[in-house]
Amino acid sequence: MATDAPLPPLSLIVSSSPEPTSHLTNALSLLFEPSPPLTSDLVPQLESALLKSTSPITTYTQLIETALEIIRSWPDELKARFIAAHPRIGEVKSLSALSAKEQGQTGGIVVHPTPSEVLARLAHLNKCYEYRYPGLRYITFVNGRSRAVIAEEMEDVLGISHSLSPDQPPVETLGVVEVGSEEWRRELYRAVEDVGKIARSRLSALGVQ
Template structure:
């Protein structure tokens, strides 16, 4: 993986490319990141009264900016992260976090992957326009299955298709419950980014 651009380069460069590269790596590349977050944050960084103190500060500035957006844009932002259990087209960081490239990780069974796929679909029926984001923090996919079941109020199960998706009663978009789930996901994207910094030995 290429080293991150220096903080001074990110802050002072007339081009937004160093910022795009950094945020794309730490927060996952997406159209809303490159088209909305990067231009907004680049302008803000140009006018900072003092130098950036850390990459963690940059992440905090980015997440705080995202939280000022309308809710549809925020939902697009979190959708830039892959679903838990996805195995294809993952960034280097996501592959490591999901155990796809770690040499000592225990391979995830097809049944666990199928269960995760069903739970993701159930979650997305429960919370329209949202995808399930969580700071994995070293937990295996099998452990995340139990975390997601608890989050959805479901019994622990090895079923790959139960309960039926029709049983997922949608939460109203814009309701307090939906907004709380969206905000939790945005915050967790920031936690994931800071964990990525630690894996690089920077802060």
């Protein structure tokens, strides 16, 4: 599925087009990143909501908000699989065009070079986070911030010292947060909201409302 093409006209999504599902899938994949839950759950549920709605959707901003309402209603396990579609912070390969731009690349060219030690640190922090919060992936709205700043943010979330070490603290020394606990769910819900912020930012970057 091509997720780097322009958004289809909203009229194709909200009309009785013969292929509304295809248009909606392409649009949501661009804004939220493609994933199995997006295809199997979000698209049909959003289609149903659009058909039942007494207030027509007239902007992509409204479409995003309606999609987020549906995502917030999902079971935690489905939410976790949905956010896992976003690339890890610091990944540089197999990114969609918008993800690459958000992470400092354009057309395969690094426009905001990140020191190798910061990338190594981020790789370790991702492992630490996913060990501490089983089933979750660290998601944050980058909003123009450097990867070095995001690394410090991740360290603060994990409660560890700021460092450029590629392997400290050892992953196994971190406590594991129980799946479904208040802390685990707080991180999950924060990630969902940041996915929403990313989608809105992508919409703005595309010059669409």
